[in-house]
Amino acid sequence: MELLERLVEAVEDGKDEEAFALAQGAMAVKMDPLEVVDALTKGIREVGDRFERMEVFLPEMMLAARAMQKALEPIAPYLERQSEGREKKGTVVIGTVEGDVHEIGKHIVALLLEVNGFSVYDLGSDVNALDFIKRAQEVKADIIGASALMTTTMPGQQEIIEILRDMGLRERFHVIVGGTPVTQDWAEEIGADSWAENAATAVAILEEAMIEGRGYAGTTL
Amino acid sequence: MPAPPYKMWEILERARTGPFCEDEPFIMERFMPSLKVVIEKYGIEYDAAAPIPGDDDLADALWQAAVEFFLEVGVLCVDTHRIITFDEREVKEALYLTPGEYMVGSGKDARCLKRRQVEDANPPFVIFSPDISCDEELFSPMCIAYLKEPLADGFCAPILEESMGLRIKAKTPTELAGSIEHAMSLRQAAKLVGRPGIFLVAAGTAESDVGQISISHSDWGVRTTDSRLVGGLTELKIDNALLNKAAHYQQFGCFTGSLTGPIYGGYAGRAEGTAILQVAYHLMGLLVHQAHYQMNFPFHIHYTSGTTRELLWVASASHQAVARNSKLISVSNGFLNAGPATEMVLYEAAAHALASTVSGANLWEAAPARNKHKNRATPMEARMAAEVGHACARMNLSREEANELVLKLLAKYEDRIADAPLGSEFQECYDVAKAAPTQEYLDLYARVRDDLAGKGFEFPY
Incomplete structure (x- = not known):
């Protein structure tokens, strides 16, 4: 061989x-x-x-x-x-929202994104909305991924988008939401850019978003 | 009746002083390799032809594998980064002191929640629960509808997403308000229905420790004759908030249920690992949560359901292992793919109840539509599971007979799992004012029940 x-x-x-x-x-x-x-x-x-x-x-x-x-x-x-000039697919800051300690789904998404060529910063679980944003700014991320596994923690996803708007940064990041109780309807209601039902879909959506220029910062390796 | 050994302070000490370990090495270097070792050592093998296995040796090997795995791995506290470990004598002591039964609920509504045997002729204790969230205005009608069910020995209410028009967010005052509204409305519904002392497991709206602590009240809230749940983190992990809940429940004096759902396809891998982990979680529940019963919801990583062939095997094999080797009380929670008012959801409910009951579990039914969609649950799915549970106990079914039946049920829905129908919301298939099912759903239910009777189920009435 x-x-x-x-x-x-x-x-x-x-x-x-x-x-x-x-x-x-x-x-x-x-x-x-x-x-x-x-x-x-x-x-x-x-x-x-x-x-x-x-x-x-x-x-x-x-x-x-x-x-x-x-x-x-x-x-x-x-x-x-x-590899100078060779483009990375994009940079993602990902985590489970505040008050929620469920990690495995988010972990699988992070893993699949990473093996598919994204730079991934996994913030873990129970992450405050502002901490997502601060970290995304710090690493010049294209994408913020927010997971919620409980109906009572889903508002944490909404908070990220509201704070981004209030900070004048909404157009700066592609926000994708997911998690068992999270639906397309909820994603639309809170103004997220996308919703993924599972990890493979998340990769496909974000690859497409980066190609279409919906990831906003742009990074190179 | 004695409670499990009260050692909360010992657990807290070990969570502070146990061996240091970070999350990833705990899973990669401790959990996964140890699981692989015991699967091979004890020769645990999933058999697709027997979703309800009839092999005592398999059940006993699963138990031995789980005890060894639990002793080897321990439980990681992710806040302190310390592993809580136990020795074999402590496990044996806790198992020895487990009484195997408790009187729960109060007054005329009190019931005995007890461990069951494999192929037990005594019917299961059935906790009815929609397991989903609902609109605020539907909370009381849904509670009443479930509490009206004659086979409900206990009840767990749906989860509120809003309270007084405000969106509930965990760990904030909106959660405290929602939790109190949940507990009060539930208590009121039980009284209205004429079952004021029914065993209640509450409150699902209280996700956080402070939410749970805020509703302990013998008058309007959760009583000492009721129960609360304390969960785990994926997998074999806990944190301080969970320990807060466990400690509070003990000090308040209510019954503690340990809520764990190992993920098929997750860190535990295939059916064999998932089943061993499910048994090991009984030991975590007993020793770390100091729980009075174990509530199990193993589920599929892609479908979030427990009625695939592999997951029925996990439920059956793990409950047999526990029932044959301990006096621990197991409750089996059905996660169904299809939604309410579909034939498929009723066959799934029947399959889950059959596999669980004949294997020595009590029932917690049911979470339709993959436990995902608001308002998408009704008492009818739980009723089907309860009726099947009672039927298979009264028929004194052997596991072999149950396996033949479950294969017939799988044939009714297995090929539709990936694209299961969402079905209806509660208010679409129930008369909300009367809290009663529509004639259409009653007719559908009767057709499926008749079909089950034709397949060999002997319903008591």
Whole structure:
């Protein structure tokens, strides 16, 4: 099996130490780092697709993501030299709103965004509305993602949008909302830019939003 | 009757001084590898042909795996970043001291909530609950409609989103107002219906610890003969707010239910891991929450429901494990894909009740339309589950017989899970003023019930 093929397989199988060693090997034989990263990205997206089809489960996807991070360590120094001007898909600040401690759904969205090429800043759970905005400004984010898992915490999503308006920043960020009780109707009622029913949909919506220029800051790697 | 061992202060101390661990390593390096080890060690295997497994060895292996897993992993307090751990003797002590039954509710409405056995001929204790939020003006009519149900041994009301016209936000004064409105209106509805002492689990509107603490009142609020729930964080985690609730419930003196829903497809992975985790949560409920009963709602990561084939197996296998190896009281909560006034939701309710009851659980029914849509629940879905639960206990069904029946029920809805119909809202299939179902829904219910009777269910009346 080719070295690159073995590396992708190690990442897909979540074997982080093997992935690290193979990536080191790939750089030692002077493989094109961009080509390696593209192959790895394709592989990790396949893992994400398999998760959506329930052919693999969250533990496998998390291990694959970790192996991907590990494989990128020896590649990163070579990549930096070659990737000037190469665009990241976008920068996302994501979290679960104030008063809500549910994390797993948001965590899966963050994970899938990351493996699909977004820069993701995960603020965790029980996040104050203003903290979302401050962090988004700080990292020059394109997107704010707010999750709510309880009907009584959904107003936290509304607060983010209201504060953005009051600060004159509403047009600066694409705001996407999600979570079990959150619906398209609610997203429209509070003036969110988009609503995603699940993690895969969130990735597709935000990829499209960035292409259409609805992510506002724009970032480069 | 004794309560579980009161060791709240010991738990709080361990939450402060236990081994340090951050969230991600807890899941990646402790939880997931340990679960994998016990699945392999005990040879736990899901069998798609037997959503209701009839194998005692599997149930006992699940129990052993769960105890070992719980002792190995412990429970992470995410506020202090400390792991609360237990040793085997403490688990055995807590299990030994568990009485297995409690009188709940008061006066003529008091009932015995007790542990059930696998293939138990005694009917389940049934808590009726819509499990969803509702419009403020529908709160009382919905409560009355549920409280009118003859098979309801207990009741948990819908959740308010607004109070006095204000949108409720957790951890703010609007939540306190909503929680008080919830508790008072619920108490009033119970009195109006003539069941003033019925066992109430309240208040779902009080998401936060302060919300719960604000409604402990023997006159207008939650009484010591009632119950409240304390949950966990995904997975095997808690925080200080949850510990506040647990401590308050003990000190106030009401019954504590430990509310946990392991996610199929989440950190626990497949059906095997989800079932082991569900059993382990019984130990967390007993030892950390000091709970009197465990309320279980394992659910599918994509559908947020518990009636897929795999999730029926999780419910059945985990309840068998608990029932065969402890006196812990289990309550099984149905999360259904379809919405009210559809044939599908009634078949789902029947399947969930059948798999749970024959496996040794009591019932908490039901959350239609994936527990997602406001006003989309009625007592009829819970009625179907309760009637099926009573029927399968009275028939003294074996697990093998129950499995044959559940396969017939799955055949009625399994291929429609991904695109389940949303059905109707409460006010569309109920006469709100009379708090009674429309004739159309009654007719639909009768057709499904007749079909179930034709498939072999012997309803007591």
